Amino acid sequence: MSEQKRDILLDVRHLQVYFPIKSGLFKKVVGHVHAVEDVSFTVARREVFALVGESGCGKSTTGSAILRLIEPTGGEVYFDGENLSALNEEQLRLKRRDMQFIFQNPYASLNPRMNVWQLLSEPLKVHFTLSPEELKNRVEEMLARIGMTPDQLWRYPHQFSGGQKQRISIARALITHPSFVVADEPVSALDVSIQAQILNLMMELQQEMELSLVFISHDLNVVRHISNRVGVMYLGSLMETGNTEEVYRHPAHPYTQALLSAVPSHDPANKSKHIVLEGDVPNPASPPTGCPFHTRCAYCTEECRQAKPQLREIAPDHYAACHHMIKGD
Amino acid sequence: MNNLLEIRNLRITTLRGKSKVLLLDKVDLDIPHKCSFGIVGESGCGKSITANAIMNMLPYPLSISDGDIRYDSRNGEVELLKLDKKAIRAIRGQEISMIFQEPMTSLDPIFTVEMQMYEALAFHHPAMTRQEMRDRALEMLHRVNIPRPEQTLASYPHQLSGGQLQRIMIAIALINDPRLLLADEPTTALDVTIQAQILRLMNDLKEQNDTSIVMITHDLGVIAETCEEVAVFYAGQIVEQANVMELFHHTAHPYTLGLLQAVTSLGGESRMLYTIPGIVPPGGQWSQGCRFADRCARCTERCREAMPALTEISPGHKCRCFLNSEEVEA
Amino acid sequence: MKREKKPVINRALPGNESLLRQLWNDPMGRAGMIGVGLVILLAVFAPWIARFEVGKMNSKARFAAPNATFWFGTDNFGRDIFSRIVYGARVSIIVGVVAVSIAAGFGYLFGLIAGFFEGKAESVIMMVMDIIFAFPHILLALFIVAVLGKSIVNTMIAIGIVNIPVFTRTVRASVKTVKSTDYIANARSIGLKKMAILFRHVTPNILAPFTVQATLALSGAILTEASMSFLGLGIQPPDPSWGSMLSDARKYMEQAPWMAIFPAVFIIVTILSFNILGDALRDVLDPKLKL
Numbered sequence: 001m002s003e004q005k006r007d008i009l010l011d012v013r014h015l016q017v018y019f020p021i022k023s024g025l026f027k028k029v030v031g032h033v034h035a036v037e038d039v040s041f042t043v044a045r046r047e048v049f050a051l052v053g054e055s056g057c058g059k060s061t062t063g064s065a066i067l068r069l070i071e072p073t074g075g076e077v078y079f080d081g082e083n084l085s086a087l088n089e090e091q092l093r094l095k096r097r098d099m100q101f102i103f104q105n106p107y108a109s110l111n112p113r114m115n116v117w118q119l120l121s122e123p124l125k126v127h128f129t130l131s132p133e134e135l136k137n138r139v140e141e142m143l144a145r146i147g148m149t150p151d152q153l154w155r156y157p158h159q160f161s162g163g164q165k166q167r168i169s170i171a172r173a174l175i176t177h178p179s180f181v182v183a184d185e186p187v188s189a190l191d192v193s194i195q196a197q198i199l200n201l202m203m204e205l206q207q208e209m210e211l212s213l214v215f216i217s218h219d220l221n222v223v224r225h226i227s228n229r230v231g232v233m234y235l236g237s238l239m240e241t242g243n244t245e246e247v248y249r250h251p252a253h254p255y256t257q258a259l260l261s262a263v264p265s266h267d268p269a270n271k272s273k274h275i276v277l278e279g280d281v282p283n284p285a286s287p288p289t290g291c292p293f294h295t296r297c298a299y300c301t302e303e304c305r306q307a308k309p310q311l312r313e314i315a316p317d318h319y320a321a322c323h324h325m326i327k328g329d
Numbered sequence: 330m331n332n333l334l335e336i337r338n339l340r341i342t343t344l345r346g347k348s349k350v351l352l353l354d355k356v357d358l359d360i361p362h363k364c365s366f367g368i369v370g371e372s373g374c375g376k377s378i379t380a381n382a383i384m385n386m387l388p389y390p391l392s393i394s395d396g397d398i399r400y401d402s403r404n405g406e407v408e409l410l411k412l413d414k415k416a417i418r419a420i421r422g423q424e425i426s427m428i429f430q431e432p433m434t435s436l437d438p439i440f441t442v443e444m445q446m447y448e449a450l451a452f453h454h455p456a457m458t459r460q461e462m463r464d465r466a467l468e469m470l471h472r473v474n475i476p477r478p479e480q481t482l483a484s485y486p487h488q489l490s491g492g493q494l495q496r497i498m499i500a501i502a503l504i505n506d507p508r509l510l511l512a513d514e515p516t517t518a519l520d521v522t523i524q525a526q527i528l529r530l531m532n533d534l535k536e537q538n539d540t541s542i543v544m545i546t547h548d549l550g551v552i553a554e555t556c557e558e559v560a561v562f563y564a565g566q567i568v569e570q571a572n573v574m575e576l577f578h579h580t581a582h583p584y585t586l587g588l589l590q591a592v593t594s595l596g597g598e599s600r601m602l603y604t605i606p607g608i609v610p611p612g613g614q615w616s617q618g619c620r621f622a623d624r625c626a627r628c629t630e631r632c633r634e635a636m637p638a639l640t641e642i643s644p645g646h647k648c649r650c651f652l653n654s655e656e657v658e659a
Numbered sequence: 660m661k662r663e664k665k666p667v668i669n670r671a672l673p674g675n676e677s678l679l680r681q682l683w684n685d686p687m688g689r690a691g692m693i694g695v696g697l698v699i700l701l702a703v704f705a706p707w708i709a710r711f712e713v714g715k716m717n718s719k720a721r722f723a724a725p726n727a728t729f730w731f732g733t734d735n736f737g738r739d740i741f742s743r744i745v746y747g748a749r750v751s752i753i754v755g756v757v758a759v760s761i762a763a764g765f766g767y768l769f770g771l772i773a774g775f776f777e778g779k780a781e782s783v784i785m786m787v788m789d790i791i792f793a794f795p796h797i798l799l800a801l802f803i804v805a806v807l808g809k810s811i812v813n814t815m816i817a818i819g820i821v822n823i824p825v826f827t828r829t830v831r832a833s834v835k836t837v838k839s840t841d842y843i844a845n846a847r848s849i850g851l852k853k854m855a856i857l858f859r860h861v862t863p864n865i866l867a868p869f870t871v872q873a874t875l876a877l878s879g880a881i882l883t884e885a886s887m888s889f890l891g892l893g894i895q896p897p898d899p900s901w902g903s904m905l906s907d908a909r910k911y912m913e914q915a916p917w918m919a920i921f922p923a924v925f926i927i928v929t930i931l932s933f934n935i936l937g938d939a940l941r942d943v944l945d946p947k948l949k950l
Contacts (some may be wrong), residue, residue, distance in 0.1 A: 054522060193608075198604075200602050263550070268556075279476065
């Protein structure tokens, strides 16, 4: 799919999130954590875009900043042509009907003192004026959709298993029929056999409700399965992005290559040949100059230490930010 | 003893209110010398408490209600569960040591790495001088590939990354040359690239030493990468046990098969993933028949009535399922 | 169907059992409830329980030791100590409840503002609270009474003001904890208004520490009242107060030890009951401990 034909719903341009580091008696700002650094990507309608990367790479912050749950310090986010960064608090609040967020940990993201009825009816009450009858119908319809029964309506979160809780959070996010959802590691707190149930549910709902989804995950297998397009993040920057299969088959960036090779194989006869990266991710409070990955990269040259490479198209719908790949090809 | 560790008929119970609830049910396990042994299962299946039982470190209100654990120590065979507190402390760290899931919280934040490494040494070698301890600590940090070991020795845990802390945990666990290392989800809290580093390190260490490793994990990929022998736990029992090749290529138990399909169907042709319906039944809610029956696609009337026994279906391959053997649990 | 009735929104906590039943099932909770219940019964039914008029003096029966007529003996004016203790319970409970209500009301408001809105408001509020906190409780209360004048109302106001900082701090700390949870972020992502988040999501979740604090503060307030009355700046004669009864007893310790023993026992038992109840409440209200 070329850029022109895609029906763009979300357009993230040069997103930047810095967190101040405060120190001392008077809370003086002594520096900034560069959580998200100049990230740009687009998500089309009915598309699943995955943000993948290791902990601390800024993928979750990016997800929250898109919806302005965290205020970005720079850049713009266009949602359906409208600049979200320019909205005031009330306009943004009303906009949330169309764009929702699914949290990682269902144990923490549901108010322990609200029962399922309260949890599911609340978003509807906020955004619609419904008769009690309509309200009840919509809640029960959603409840049935996530595979739960009306007698579970009066139970509280602690009476459910982890998988059921995540079903409830998904229902809470989708009950207003949003067109766009950010899901932040929605299955990583769950057991393997439960993960598959939740992923299937999410894929079904995404198709049925024609959702655009930004799916944030560190699990490369899950990302490959669920997403159409992917963005690989490292130290706050997007290193490689494009069609998921294309990126997984022909990873262009040395970091993506190492990341993909690190995934354990599920066949003991055919163990993965890991590219083992030495060292650790640098501190985002003092990121390296030039390419963020140069401190761990086997192909690092002087140029990488000096200048930060930009994303360039290396194949149709496949972009990478690396000096060498661009020259190599 | 032919094996390094032999667990027989181990039962662990917990208290719920005033009633005892079974969490681990008659587990037999043999860990050979110089073996990497995998224990795989979902949360609540009893894999971690088995490791804690070996160390005699079950937290209240858990207790061992039956069974014995024999261990072939350097000074001859011992019954781990019959040792007094002093004797078990001599075993811990020296003979058997353990690493945990959360390196961030497993080290004491108010002491330097140096102090924590010396502490582990000084307990078992009271005669060691400071210089000897320092040399030994540096040697261990070298072995776990810590860059700049001198600097790391003087650091506090919060100054180090998760991957470095897990290396240090491994260094501390191995500092007294234990013969058995219990690793409870050692890479679950780490990123994939760091996980790859740690798994490679553990494989190398096993090659270099006489150490057996028990790798407890929920991740079949980690098992496939590191283990020779595997036991699959489900609802407090072993449901299948075999050599790793045999287990992955001639899977016998429907639960193991389900776990494998759940992960391998990722990236498969079908968009819908293979799922095992329902959840693991928690302790106290186990049926008298096969505990997997409610979630099993091939469940029959018989599975609900009687519990299949763990029987050998081919040399070295044990399975607890009526599809493979008619034997009923006594 | 019974299930289809409107769900109860303002239920204090999740679960099927009522709070009181859960407390009753806990041995410590039961002990606390019985103790507190008895004191409240004494206070409410004082006119029926008391055997004599509270101020009635009897010159013939001065310093009578406990006997069939005067269960707890009499004091230097020949007043029945049992009756005075019963009415004293009334004073203690009223002072405690009113003072704690003042403290809790203002403390909740200040704590909520400081914790939820943060910034300048928080700095100012917490600065004032720290200053109040810096004074010893009893000293500050005595000072306030000295300025306002000695009366039962002023005693309650003084004890109330003194207790505001503890509530402010408890509420502020809980609000901050709750505010950083995922379910508050979730409520924001749903598009809830600030006030709705504050009252529907934050408040119910800080109710537990708040209730516990209130119970503990009640015992503190009763103790402060007793101390103030003991020093002569609390409840004024002829109103009976456990503290002033103790104070009167000082001079006659050897002659009539019962004058001191009974008020002291009642103060101790009351304070202990409230404290035990507070601790039991803390356990019962913690949703994490329940399964």
